Amino acid sequence: MTATPKTYAQRLAGLKAEKEAGTINEEAYGDLTKELVGGEYGPQADLTQFESLLGKLEGSKMKQQRQKSVEGRRDIYSQGLSSMMANF
Numbered sequence: 229m230t231a232t233p234k235t236y237a238q239r240l241a242g243l244k245a246e247k248e249a250g251t252i253n254e255e256a257y258g259d260l261t262k263e264l265v266g267g268e269y270g271p272q273a274d275l276t277q278f279e280s281l282l283g284k285l286e287g288s289k290m291k292q293q294r295q296k297s298v299e300g301r302r303d304i305y306s307q308g309l310s311s312m313m314a315n316f
Contacts (some may be wrong), residue, residue, distance in 0.1 A: 236268045 234242070243264065247257040 236264070239264055 235301060242262070243252075243260055247254070252260070262271045
C-alpha cells in the first residue's frame with residue numbers, strides 16, 4: 229500500500245501543529261511556511277515551452293546564416309564582374 233501525498237492544507241496544518249507542540253520554533257515555522265507557499269503558488273518551470281522557443285531561435289539563426297552566405301556569394305560575383313569590366 230502506497231501513501232497518498234499530503235495536500236497543501238494538510239502540510240500547512242501539520243506545520244501549525246508542530247509549532248504549537250513546540251517541536252519547531254517561530255523562525256523555522258516561518259521559513260517552512262514560506263517554502264511551502266512558494267512551492268504551491270510560485271512559478272513552475274515549463275520545459276516544453278522553453279524547448280519550443282529554443283527551437284524557434286535556432287531556426288531563426290540558421291536562416292540568418294543562410295541569408296548571410298547568399299549575400300556573400302552575390303558580393304563575390306559582383307566584385308568579380310566589376311573587375312572584369314574594369315579590364316575592358
